[in-house]
Amino acid sequence: MSEPSELLTSVLTCMDHRLAPLAILQLEPEQAHVIRNAGGYVTEDAIRSICLSQQLAGTNRIVVLHHTDCRASQESAEGYRALVKANTGVSPTWNVVPVGDPLQRVQIAIEQLKASPLVDTTHMEGFVYDVDDGTLTPVG
Numbered sequence: 834m835s836e837p838s839e840l841l842t843s844v845l846t847c848m849d850h851r852l853a854p855l856a857i858l859q860l861e862p863e864q865a866h867v868i869r870n871a872g873g874y875v876t877e878d879a880i881r882s883i884c885l886s887q888q889l890a891g892t893n894r895i896v897v898l899h900h901t902d903c904r905a906s907q908e909s910a911e912g913y914r915a916l917v918k919a920n921t922g923v924s925p926t927w928n929v930v931p932v933g934d935p936l937q938r939v940q941i942a943i944e945q946l947k948a949s950p951l952v953d954t955t956h957m958e959g960f961v962y963d964v965d966d967g968t969l970t971p972v973g
């Protein structure tokens with residue numbers, strides 16, 4: 834299969850301040866839409882954003898970029914709910930299940946995106962960024 838002449842990228846990544854996704858992926862701002870949330874998980878809103886990025890702006894490549902030492906992935910879903918409830922009095926209803934291993938997190942995200950009929954996953958890659966040494970590991 835031949836590559837399209839111009840790949841415009843949707844990047845799904847974590848909100849962590851230690852990640853500068855465009856610099857890490859060597860992209861210019863006009864080459865990418867960056868969708869960020871706590872943990873870089875595939876949520877309904879992440880799918881909505883990638884879908885509209887593809888439909889409205891013609892992005893045709895997806896990069897899932899996760900990282901080591903992710904604070905949004907170190908606790909169980911129940912643990913995060915308990916923390917939020919203790920501090921706000923409200924138990925959140927989100928259904929994200931945190932996964933500690935970043936390689937596994939990327940693989941799960943890729944499978945979840947492939948399962949969505951709303952996004953074109955023909956050109957999709959996954960990476961783990963090491964926040965300690967700056968290395969970028971592709972996830973096959």
Ligand SMILES: [Zn+2]
Binds near residue numbers: 848871904
């Ligand atoms: Zn993170």
